[in-house]
Amino acid sequence: MTVPQTEKGYASTSNSWWSAIDDLEETPELIWPKNLEVYDRMRRQDAQVISVLRAVTLPIRRTEWRIDPNGARPEVVQLIADDLGLQVQGEPARPVVRTRDRFAWSEHLRLALLMLVFGHSPFEQVYRLDEQGRARLRKLGWRPPRTISKVDVAADGGLIALEQHGLGNRRTDPRMGIERLVVYVNDREGGNWLGSSLLRPAYKFWMLKDRLLRVQAQTVDRNGMGIPVYEGAEPPVMGTLAEREDWAKKDVTAGLQIAKAVRSGNNAGASIPHGAKLTLAGVSGALPDADKPIRYYDEQIARAVLANFLNLGGDNSTGSYALGETFADFFTLSLQTVAQDIASVATQHIVEDLVDLNWGEQEPAPRIVFDEIGSRHPATAEGIRALIECGALTADDKLEQHIRTMYSFPPADADTAREYKPAPTPEEGT
Structure with missing residues (x-):
């Protein structure tokens, strides 16, 4: 062969x-x-x-x-x-x-x-x-x-x-x-x-989410305060028909300028002729809820890399820990x-x-x-004691130095060190 x-x-x-x-x-x-x-x-x-x-x-x-x-x-x-x-x-x-x-x-x-x-x-x-x-x-x-x-x-x-x-x-x-x-x-x-x-798998959801966020911001901007609407007053009865129509056109033009200039603030205000109306018209009916699709797109972006757990813990999150x-x-x-x-x-x-x-x-x-990712375990005092007692660890100077650093203890001082005396057992009494 x-x-x-x-x-x-x-x-x-x-x-x-x-x-x-x-x-x-x-x-x-x-x-x-x-x-x-x-x-x-x-x-x-x-x-x-x-x-x-x-x-x-x-x-x-x-x-x-x-x-x-x-x-x-x-x-x-x-x-x-x-x-x-x-x-x-x-x-x-x-x-x-x-x-x-x-x-x-x-x-x-x-x-x-x-x-x-x-x-x-x-x-x-x-x-x-x-x-x-x-x-x-x-x-x-x-x-x-x-x-x-x-x-x-x-x-x-x-x-x-x-x-x-x-x-x-x-x-x-x-x-x-x-x-x-x-x-x-x-x-x-x-x-x-x-x-x-x-x-790459998250691109579609990122693009749709980006568009929806822009629409949501525009919706709030346009409808948060309402759109100023000016209703002109009745034209005067005097004068010819052409003069009354010309007066009405000028009134509407002046009212449009007032509506476009409306802003909120401590000194905000408007002056309009008798009989005219200036209102802030809102949207009739409920506005579309963009939160749900935005949350859905976020979930799909995280799912693309198996990071679904990033969606847990929020105010509107679903799923158990x-x-x-x-x-x-x-x-x-x-x-x-x-x-x-x-x-x-x-x-x-x-x-x-x-x-x-x-x-x-x-x-x-x-x-x-x-090292295996996620393999670290917190070194507790009980865990260190158990490892020493079972012989898996040897108590030496380097281990003591590491423990002192981990628990923010001061360095060892040989001049002031005290002799360790174990606590008496119940049989020995106090």
Whole structure:
């Protein structure tokens, strides 16, 4: 049996930039690159969208990220940990090196998570050589999705290069090959390296909600005080018919000016001829209730990312908190998946690239891992005592220092320390 080593099929229609575009998108304003402006507007203008994005990104940014040695040599692990500014899993915490002109993992993670907004978030690798001639990671320069002009994709769906729009006096567009790129893509399918925005399913509801909010504001503005209506007085009986008609026209014109000038205030008022009327006419019948559809659209926006629990607890919310905990569990699992995707891409294109540059492709490489999101438990005094009594924890100076810091106790003073005397048992008496 022949071992297949090449591909006959394909995952991309061509090796041109348009093969990276989702050709199934039917909404004109959501076709790349127009969709970038739409998603940017959504995340900046709508409170529900902002809440949803923060609910997704902040737990991932808050959890602890570490370097797992994964069988790599200590020298390799130490270089990766120092360059990324992360602690090594299973080892005592070491002081963080100075951060000036160095790579910052926290900032990189924040920008990498923008793939959820725009569908993709690319970075360019920048290194420096140290005294031993080792390649050290200096920065991963973020390349904003708005600046990308072309995406070269191979027939098998692999990324070849990215190009940016020219800037300033540059005659050619900057081109970055895959060998110096780190690209995070949300829900990539085949050769679509532009990905899919997390906000795509919420776009319809955001658009309808935005229109309804504008109509609601206009409704309140037009009908909150009422519309001033001027009814002219009866024309005088003297004079000819033409003179009376001319008087009536002038009266209506003057009344219209009064109605347009009506404003509320301490000194507001109007003077009208005898027999004329100035009223504030409201809407006959009930105004349409826009609150219900607006709440519905907010629920659908949250549902797009499994963040249904964000809709609980309001004045008009529905559903029990027990159901909210179930929603939160599903939501946490989705966050785990996003974090795993980021860890996988960072391990392959940051850690392994660093190892390859310094030690070759046959050198075992560590990997980036993270604490399970939502796995933290509050350290109570009872819990610490139980762990010490069962032997799971050892009472040492570092544990005491941590507990004093956690409970805002003053530092230990050996000169004034008192000998601990346990309380007598009931059998011993007082």
